[in-house]
Amino acid sequence: MGEESRLPTTGYxxxxxxxxxEMSGYDLTKAAQGSVGFFWSPAxxxxxxxxxxxxxxxxxxxxxxxxxDRPDKRVYRVTPEGEAALREWLNDPVxxxxxxxxxxxxxxxxxxxxxxxxxxxxxxxxxxQAEDLLAQFREIERHIKGEEAYFFPxxxxxxxxxxxxxxxxxxxxxxxxxxxxxxx
Amino acid sequence: MGEESRLPTTGYxxxxxxxxxEMSGYDLTKAAQGSVGFFWSPAxxxxxxxxxxxxxxxxxxxxxxxxxDRPDKRVYRVTPEGEAALREWLNDPVxxxxxxxxxxxxxxxxxxxxxxxxxxxxxxxxxxQAEDLLAQFREIERHIKGEEAYFFPxxxxxxxxxxxxxxxxxxxxxxxxxxxxxxx
DNA sequence: GTCGACATGTAACCAGTTACATGATTAA
DNA sequence: TTAATCATGTAACTGGTTACATGTCGAC
Numbered sequence: 399m400g401e402e403s404r405l406p407t408t409g410y411x412x413x414x415x416x417x418x419x420e421m422s423g424y425d426l427t428k429a430a431q432g433s434v435g436f437f438w439s440p441a442x443x444x445x446x447x448x449x450x451x452x453x454x455x456x457x458x459x460x461x462x463x464x465x466x467d468r469p470d471k472r473v474y475r476v477t478p479e480g481e482a483a484l485r486e487w488l489n490d491p492v493x494x495x496x497x498x499x500x501x502x503x504x505x506x507x508x509x510x511x512x513x514x515x516x517x518x519x520x521x522x523x524x525x526x527q528a529e530d531l532l533a534q535f536r537e538i539e540r541h542i543k544g545e546e547a548y549f550f551p552x553x554x555x556x557x558x559x560x561x562x563x564x565x566x567x568x569x570x571x572x573x574x575x576x577x578x579x580x581x582x
Numbered sequence: 583m584g585e586e587s588r589l590p591t592t593g594y595x596x597x598x599x600x601x602x603x604e605m606s607g608y609d610l611t612k613a614a615q616g617s618v619g620f621f622w623s624p625a626x627x628x629x630x631x632x633x634x635x636x637x638x639x640x641x642x643x644x645x646x647x648x649x650x651d652r653p654d655k656r657v658y659r660v661t662p663e664g665e666a667a668l669r670e671w672l673n674d675p676v677x678x679x680x681x682x683x684x685x686x687x688x689x690x691x692x693x694x695x696x697x698x699x700x701x702x703x704x705x706x707x708x709x710x711q712a713e714d715l716l717a718q719f720r721e722i723e724r725h726i727k728g729e730e731a732y733f734f735p736x737x738x739x740x741x742x743x744x745x746x747x748x749x750x751x752x753x754x755x756x757x758x759x760x761x762x763x764x765x766x
Numbered sequence: 767g768t769c770g771a772c773a774t775g776t777a778a779c780c781a782g783t784t785a786c787a788t789g790a791t792t793a794a
Numbered sequence: 795t796t797a798a799t800c801a802t803g804t805a806a807c808t809g810g811t812t813a814c815a816t817g818t819c820g821a822c
Contacts, residue, residue, distance in 0.1 A: 488692060553690050564745055
């Protein structure tokens with residue numbers, strides 16, 4: 399016991415989603431998109447291969463479901479061992495820092511090599527995207543705010559909201575500084 | 583011309599850093615850590631293999647430098663073609679959304695499966711890390727604020743500052759909500 | 767009747783990580 | 795003299811992405 403064979407994080411994400419009920423790979427991919435996808439988004443092929451591993455480790459069970467209208471599917475369910483492994487990971491006190499990949503910030507960093515208008519346009523586009531996200535988050539908030547069942551997801555949503563707002567304010571600051579610099 | 587053979591983003595990151603001067607793979611890795619590393623951090627082996635590709639594409643040139651005290655090294659320089667490719671990428675109006683991987687937020691999302699104290703402790707650790715980052719950013723800001731040469735890097739720094747502050751505020755909110763919930 | 771969205775998954779590839787290798791210098 | 799850090803890089807592995815495959819249903 400304590401056989402610490404750390405899964406890739408995607409594995410835990412899947413186990414976590416499976417605690418909400420039996421799902422197929424397709425279901426999981428969809429479920430992720432609308433929830434944890436904002437801070438953890440596995441590709442679908444990744445979901446499928448990870449599911450195979452979870453089964454082989456005894457962390458999930460597989461069941462074939464035949465359908466008439468649609469392709470047959472395999473649905474998965476967490477086992478007690480799977481949930482134990484998940485809990486162990488969750489309670490592990492090590493807090494990995496988040497990792498960000500932002501091609502856009504990279505471009506800004508090298509802004510001196512960009513055309514003036516190209517940079518301005520991209521910053522504005524970035525702002526638009528942040529506003530889109532913010533609207534999406536607000537919409538979700540309307541639905542889950544105050545719902546005890548969504549207490550923890552709501553916390554992560556609040557984080558998303560804070561970041562989207564910070565991004566919008568930042569783009570305004572940048573646009574201001576660029577204009578001011580133009581004047582010099 | 584316009585031979586659009588899109589490099590992986592790491593390739594552009596390296597080309598960008600090389601515009602500041604001739605560097606070895608080791609130098610590049612170090613340089614990235616203190617600057618673009620906050621939003622784009624290639625592993626060193628990735629830097630080396632990408633350099634090989636850049637040379638083979640004619641985007642960089644390689645030069646052997648012998649040293650007595652230390653291992654010999656190969657230093658790299660951008661070619662005009664390399665800079666052109668970089669500029670093309672920079673000016674391309676497509677703005678890719680940033681991608682975030684946050685095992686921590688994933689844990690919070692599944693907080694209902696965590697032990698009370700474990701969650702609290704990890705949120706506090708998260709806050710600590712955000713404060714560390716904030717301090718680091720403030721220190722960098724002291725050095726580069728107002729320096730025209732660092733105008734664009736400074737913009738990205740401002741983004742980092744905004745995010746670090748948002749994270750700290752968010753953790754405080756979370757801690758508050760957790761406590762309040764405890765009472766119920 | 768064709769085109770896009772829903773539904774389910776596999777295979778091939780590549781980006782990126784971890785582990786390995788090696789030697790010199792400095793601090794304890 | 796042993797360990798840690800600087801300095802430079804390669805090899806082996808794996809997580810994750812893109813492209814491929816296939817069939818149904820609804821909309822136009």
